[in-house]
Amino acid sequence: MLELVFDQVTKTFRGPNGTTATAVDGVSFHLAEGESVALVGESGSGKSTVARLATRLERPTAGTVSLEGMPLQAVADLPYRVQMIFQDPFSSLNSVHTVGYSIQRPIAVKERISSPKARLKACQALQRVGLTPPEPFMEKRVVQLSGGQRQRANIARAIALSPRFMIADEPTSMLDVSVGLGILNLLVDLRAEEMALLFITHNLAAARYVADRVIVLYRGTIVESGAIDDVIQRPLHPYTQDLVAATPDPALPFVGGRLGDPETVEVGWCPFAPRCTRRTARCETPILRRVVESGHSVRCTLYE
């Protein structure tokens, strides 16, 4: 089984004067071929670091990320197998080159084919993402495209190499709702072509639209994971409960979010403890992930 696996992955960044910040702390999960998983969390939860670890833009400080049983560092053709779509469509294509060049160049390098053949494949990729007819788009530079068109061009670049795994890091958060929905629909369609998707978002409703399974990340650790409707309908972790309650849903009455920004986290404690209304002394030694029922797991002393 082709899988992208995180095994006890930790990533610590070093700051000035010997300070360190652990962005990802002992994260384990897997993404199987053809699967669609959402990684949900707030700013600073480590979502983007996970994305960068999955594409080898960062190396883990501890633990391993592996693809089909092989550590990522040893995978020679990683960019052909795992691709990423970035959050900011305005800065993720080189504005010096035409859209066509940005897409066809990697194809020519990968497949060792002539430019005309690579060009044909680039056109097909543009067509696939809805930039039709593709020829005029090939000649444009990114500054001539709208935000939605740029993100489509980014996706075309990513799928042109036919990767089996796609990491999408908040691909719609800088776009208008309707434009963003077009991108979400595109991701749903691409995923139907047996491409596994790791969809990173802060928006639980968007996660539900795209993914089947959800992983909830809080301050670098996975606090809950499971089938997305299970997690939304029966959130177990106090953080997930707050997250579900705070996500706007016109069908439900407004529940004001609770105050309290995370300030200091005591070393070793459950990272949510400073904000948690149900904390006890037992939160000092957080438990490992506990499977509550098939596929639904949580990391909280309430479920010991």
Place this chain on the structure above:
Amino acid sequence: MATPRAGEGLERGETLRVQGLDVDYVTEEGVVAAVRDMAFSLRAGEIVGIAGESGCGKSTLAHAVCGLLRPPARIRRGRVELGGQDLVGLSERAMRSIRWERIAIVPQSAMNNLSPVLRVGDQIADAMLAHRPGTRAEAREKARGLLQMVGMSRRHVASYPHELSGGMRQRAVIAMALALNPEVLVLDEPTTALDVIVQAAILGTIRDLRDQFGFAVLLITHDLPLLLQTVDRILVMYGGGLVESGSADGIWRRPRHPYTRALLGAFPPLTGPRARLEAIRGMPPNLLRPPAGCAFAPRCPLAGEACRRQRPPLAVQGDAAAACWRWEAGEGEG
């Protein structure tokens, strides 16, 4: 607190009234019709949300209401009445005694525009001292109270902006806007860059303070589900104009305008059936050359000949209104 000054024609409890407002941006390529024929009113203690996508005129309207438009923007016609007094055409000097004192705005990304070199408390104190006589010590003490009111700690008066999270900085700018006890608070995308839990907490705080002090709130956001859950009334803008208004509940249960329906349908739901949603086809209108008829007609599934020829008037039905020639025809397909 909303005492109508001149009071002419103001309905009971009305504090802000906008009538026939047109705003242009005069550019080298021509005149951009950013806001057209905008009309609405705000009652004391009411939270009204303005929804719409980028470029529909939401922020331009907010700036116009607060007398903050600068060239190339200009008000072509219309009135912005605060307590019966028309603010359009007032000198900057006269406007200064109204802005912040009676109508306060938290502009988009205001939380990133606090001065990095001054303590938060001093920035709030400066704002107060610019408008009211008093000592710095008194102003700082008032700032402590304001921070506490918006859910921060009193000790945050001594904090620098970089020491605070985004949510805390946003609370601080809201505290600053409320410092002089305004009648109207305008919030332009106040929670857009924040996490949902922080967003819910801030909106909860605004609702509580509204209950306590009775000011009116104009809340601008692209997030229609958020408005549906948190405000009393909603105005939906498209292409610079008002296409629909109504109670939040009414718009949720019975959206009339095809644009409102399409916009509602573009937000994936958190609960309920997981069906494929369709994005609104086409692009928003180019306001340099606005379409002759309904601005939404080129993208509208219901549009007919009349829609392309003539701009529909706002048809009022009770407390709901929609500017559409054919909304009744579309209801069955809701």
